[in-house]
Each structure stands twice: as structure tokens, then as C-alpha cells.
Amino acid sequence: MESEEIPTQQIIDKLRQTLEPRIGIADSVMFARENSAIARDEDDEDIALLKTGFDIYNVPITSYQRQLGSAVIAVRKIVRKLLRPVLERQVIYNFANTRVVQTLSRQLQKLQENQQNLEIKIVSEFSGCLPEVKAQLETQQQAIANFQSEIEEIKAVQQQQTAILEMIAAQLGDRSPSNIKNDPK
CATH class of the missing domain: 1.20.5 (Single alpha-helices involved in coiled-coils or other helix-helix interfaces)
Structure with missing residues (x-):
């Protein structure tokens, strides 16, 4: 049985398309995607998604039902008020995780830059000694x-x-x- 390559990027894009309208971050993610020249790679896009989607409390409440729409919205608002303490704690947790991931990402980028600089330095230092060593x-x-x-x-x-x-x-x-x-x- 041959193993098939999993289309990871397609799955991620499909999940984003599905989840973005539900959690109210479609506009900001589209803005982030338009400015992808600024973003270095997919990790930066994911961090942008975390930044814009960490606040799950202030999600717009909508209903697609014409007849019961106002009742559904009222019930959702009541449920939101009941869940406020839990949702606020989750928002704080999401925000902290977003900051940690962003900090780790910056540190990783710095480490990668340092590694590249060290490799260049080592190559330049040893290239002068190479004839002697040979x-x-x-x-x-x-x-x-x-x-x-x-x-x-x-x-x-x-x-x-x-x-x-x-x-x-x-x-x-x-x-x-x-x-x-x-x-x-």
C-alpha cells in the first residue's frame, strides 16, 4: 500500500475558511494575508490568527433564521452572560498563550539568524586555514x-x-x- 502525501496546507486553509466566519476574525485574517509580504512564513500567519482570534467573548452574535432570529440572538446573549467568567478566563489564557508563542517565535528567529551568522563566520575563518590544513x-x-x-x-x-x-x-x-x-x- 502506497502512502499518500497529506495536503497539510489545504487542510489548514479549509479549517481557516470554515472557522474564521464563526469566530469573527475573517476581516483581520484577510488583511493579514494581503500583507503576507510582511509575514515571513506560515508561522507568522498562524501567530496573526492567534492574535486576532484570542478574544472568544466578544464574538458577534448572529442568527441565520428569519423567524426565530431575534429569539436565538437573545438566548445566545443570555448564555454569553452566564458563561462570562469562564469565557473571560479563556480569553486571558488565550492572550497569554498568544504572547508566549509570539515571544518564542521571535527567539527562534533570532536563534536561526545567529546560527546562520555563526556558520558564515566559521566558514570564513576556516577557509583561510584550509590550505595549511590540507x-x-x-x-x-x-x-x-x-x-x-x-x-x-x-x-x-x-x-x-x-x-x-x-x-x-x-x-x-x-x-x-x-x-x-x-x-x-
Whole structure:
């Protein structure tokens, strides 16, 4: 089964279109979208949405029913008054969260700028040292190659000496003490 890519941006746009008229922020979001040249990216748009939509208490009360419209609006106003303490606490909470997100976003942007500056600084500092480092690496690589060739030579000499010692041991093995006494030399 192939995994399909989820159209995240389309889902976000659809949710915004659906929710904006309900919570009374359509005009301000449209204004923010028109000024998207000022906004850096989608995160800034989301922060703008948070800023304009944190006040859930002062949402316009409307009704799309012609006959019962005034009654529905009156009931909604009564419910709003009953829920006022809860809604006010939610508005305060939403406002605080909006400020925190905005602060974190600014800090993140500063950190990203600092990281880019540091990367540029590191590249510029090390680009001047690069020829020296390359020369040192080549010198060390040449020294390693020389050591390896010397090790190979030593191994070859060691093998020759081992072979000579084996020959001597074999010859000495042929000359046992009884053979040496009978030897006319």
C-alpha cells in the first residue's frame, strides 16, 4: 500500500475558511494575508490568527433564521452572560498563550539568524586555514605511507631471518651429539 502525501496546507486553509466566519476574525485574517509580504512564513500567519482570534467573548452574535432570529440572538446573549467568567478566563489564557508563542517565535528567529551568522563566520575563518590544513594532512599522509613501507620492509627482513633461523635449526637438528663425535673434522 502506497502512502499518500497529506495536503497539510489545504487542510489548514479549509479549517481557516470554515472557522474564521464563526469566530469573527475573517476581516483581520484577510488583511493579514494581503500583507503576507510582511509575514515571513506560515508561522507568522498562524501567530496573526492567534492574535486576532484570542478574544472568544466578544464574538458577534448572529442568527441565520428569519423567524426565530431575534429569539436565538437573545438566548445566545443570555448564555454569553452566564458563561462570562469562564469565557473571560479563556480569553486571558488565550492572550497569554498568544504572547508566549509570539515571544518564542521571535527567539527562534533570532536563534536561526545567529546560527546562520555563526556558520558564515566559521566558514570564513576556516577557509583561510584550509590550505595549511590540507598541506599538513598531505605531509601526515606521506609520513604514514613511509611508515607503512618501512613496516613492510621490516616484515620482509623478519621473514628472511625466520627462514634462516629455521634452516640453522634444521641443520643443528641433523647434527646430533653422536654425529658430531663421529665427524672427522
